[in-house]
Amino acid sequence: MPLIEGSILYRTMMFRSSYLIKDEVQELKSQFTFRNVGQGLFYTGKIGEFLLVYDCGSLSDNSLRYITHSIEEFHNEVKTDKLGLLVISHFDNDHINGIPELSKRFSKIDTLIMILVFG
Incomplete structure (x- = not known):
């Protein structure tokens, strides 16, 4: 069930020389x-x-079962193998251990954003 649903309005303007x-x-x-x-x-x-x-x-009991089910559910909803953006906030297991399963379902990930850690 969606947490938030709505609409986004955007305006496109094209010009040739100084003419709209x-x-x-x-x-x-x-x-x-x-x-x-x-x-x-998993947002x-x-x-x-x-x-x-x-x-x-996920780190819950049977965590891979939870995350795999949620990934499968999302994949079935959107019916595509292309993901526009994957953001990884940090590298704790409860934020990354589903990525191998995600990449099986979404073989085309256009952009990956993750933190840069200096050691």
């Missing part, structure tokens, strides 16, 4: 969901056709 040739406002449906993985985080979002995941892990 296209001006339109579009509405994109958006949906953001905290997935049930027990102790951990998904959809803005229009753009898909994002923020963290992907």
Whole structure:
């Protein structure tokens, strides 16, 4: 069940030289969901056709079962193997141990954002 649903409006303007040739406002449906993985985080979002995941892990009993089920559920909802953005907040297991399963379902991940750790 989505945590947040709504719309995002954006405006596109195209010019040729100094003449406006296209001006339109579009509405994109958006949906953001905290997935049930027990102790951990798997947050998904959809803005229009753009898909994002923020963290992907669980440390609950049978944690891989929880995260695998949630990934499978998300994949079945969106029916694609392309993910626009994966964000990893930090490298604790309850935020990353589902990434191997996520990459099996979403073989095309356009952008990965993660922290940089200096040692």
